[in-house]
Amino acid sequence: MxxxxxxxxxxxxxxxxxxxxxxxxxxxxxxxxxMLHDQSVSELARNYAMSFAAVQKHVAVLERAQLVTKERRGREQIVHSNPAALRTAARLLDAYEALWRDRIHRIEAILDAETPQSGTDQGTQQ
Amino acid sequence: MxxxxxxxxxxxxxxxxxxxxxxxxxxxxxxxxxMLHDQSVSELARNYAMSFAAVQKHVAVLERAQLVTKERRGREQIVHSNPAALRTAARLLDAYEALWRDRIHRIEAILDAETPQSGTDQGTQQ
DNA sequence: CTAACCTACAACCAAATGGTTGTAGATCAG
DNA sequence: CTGATCTACAACCATTTGGTTGTAGGTTAG
Structure with a gap:
């Protein structure tokens, strides 16, 4: 993939x-x-109890992280979300979780080796 | 769940x-x-080109975020990972991605409404 | 053209961050 | 007991962050 x-x-x-x-x-x-729908920076800014410039900075941070892109439309700057970066982050976290699962499996393997079953005993030390 | x-x-x-x-x-x-295996803070610290105190601070940040927990063992403090918090973050990102999928579906629904089929042409102006 | 609007960006400020060194308390080894 | 080790925490410093205000330029509406 x-x-x-x-x-x-x-x-x-x-x-x-x-x-x-x-x-x-x-x-x-x-x-x-x-993500709900593309909006201009000023449209976005109206939702928050802070200055336009502050929202502009927040958008810039999201843009540097490639979580959004901006596209000029006349005098407005339209903010598009970029789900790819979000997905990247989610997959990265999945990878960490996988480490944990590997660890669990390793521990299980050790336990299995220590309790060799009832029949095929500890005879695999070559 | x-x-x-x-x-x-x-x-x-x-x-x-x-x-x-x-x-x-x-x-x-x-x-x-x-996540690979539980370690004391000083064991962890040996891996990084920075002071012990700096690593200690990093562990404290992870602890406040509940990504790890610490457990005293004699004079050592053992750091355990806490996959639950990690999983929480991953699911949160999934929720954002779901927003995007909803948006796609919404757009598809609008397109479906506007192009009612290929046979029954532009005759839907009631 | 003029006025209103959207954006960009600089300058500034307070608080948080990421690092350091130093000091001190517990705990373990000999 | 003594010394080495592990940890905690304070004080300090430089940089970044999250906010502000102000200025200026491009675009649209009337």
């Missing part, structure tokens, strides 16, 4: 940017809003 | 802490190490 390859290509800095961008409730909401 | 409930219960601040904790390569590696 192509998804796996994109995971390999991710630099630490890129992953840093994605998670850092997600670590703010306002930005998560902006991302959510822009 | 219990997982869904835990998603509802998550405050913005808790989610902030989880993603912020993940937004640092050293912390992600500490998390990874502690």
């Amino acid at each position: 192509v998804v796996d390859q994109s995971l390999r290509d991710l630099s630490d800095a890129e992953i840093d940017r994605i998670f850092a961008a997600l670590a703010d409730a306002t930005r998560r909401d902006i991302l959510r809003q822009s | 219990v997982v869904d409930q835990s998603l509802r219960d998550l405050s913005d601040a808790e989610i902030d802490r989880i993603f912020a904790a993940l937004a640092d390569a050293t912390r992600r590696d500490i998390l990874r190490q502690s």
Whole structure:
């Protein structure tokens, strides 16, 4: 799958940017809003009790993390969400969870080796 | 499922802490190490080109995000990973992705309504 | 053209972050 | 007991972050 390859290509800095961008409730909401439907920066800004410039900065953070893209339309800048980056982050977390599952399996394997069954005993030390 | 409930219960601040904790390569590696097997803070610290105190702080960040827990064992503090918090984050990202899928479906529904079939042409203006 | 609107960006500020060093308390080994 | 080890925590520093206000330029409406 192509998804796996994109995971390999991710630099630490890129992953840093994605998670850092997600670590703010306002930005998560902006991302959510822009996933529901594309909106201009000023449309987005009206939803929040902060200045337009602050929202503009939040959008810039999401953009550097490639979670959204901007597209000029006349005097407006339309914010499009980019689900690919989001999916990348989700798959990365899945990979960490897989480590855990591997660990569980390793432990189970050890336990199996220590309690060799009832019949085929500890005779595999070659 | 219990997982869904835990998603509802998550405050913005808790989610902030989880993603912020993940937004640092050293912390992600500490998390990874502690998923492979439980280790003391000083064992973990030997892997990184920074002071023990710095690693201690990173572990504290992971702990506040509930991505790891610490357990005293004699003079050592053993770091255990907590896959539940990781899973929570992954499910949260899945929820965002679901928004996107809903949007696609909404658009498809609109397109279906506008092009009623291939046979019964543009005759639907009531 | 003029006014309103949308955006970009700089300058500034307070608070958080990521690192350091240093000090001190427990615990273990000999 | 003594010394080495593991941890906790404070103080400090540079940088980043999240907010503000202000200025300026491009675009649209009337």
